[in-house]
Amino acid sequence: xxxxxxxxxxxxxxxxxxxxxxxxxxxxLRESADYYDQWSKTGVETILKVAEEFLDxxxxxxxxxKGNK
Numbered sequence: 452x453x454x455x456x457x458x459x460x461x462x463x464x465x466x467x468x469x470x471x472x473x474x475x476x477x478x479x480l481r482e483s484a485d486y487y488d489q490w491s492k493t494g495v496e497t498i499l500k501v502a503e504e505f506l507d508x509x510x511x512x513x514x515x516x517k518g519n520k
């Protein structure tokens with residue numbers, strides 16, 4: 452999924468690269484928390500900020516698509 456998002460949205464300049472990199476980091480942190488019980492408050496706070504920005508950008512993108520129809 453991350454490869455598809457990078458190809459469809461980042462390469463087309465619809466989403467910034469750091470958001471996809473944040474998704475990759477979030478996946479790694481989730482796996483570490485799930486399988487190894489390793490997590491940090493700082494890591495969680497960082498990923499929450501990226502998630503909020505990703506949601507904001509995605510919402511704007513969807514609204515832009517709907518507005519063009």
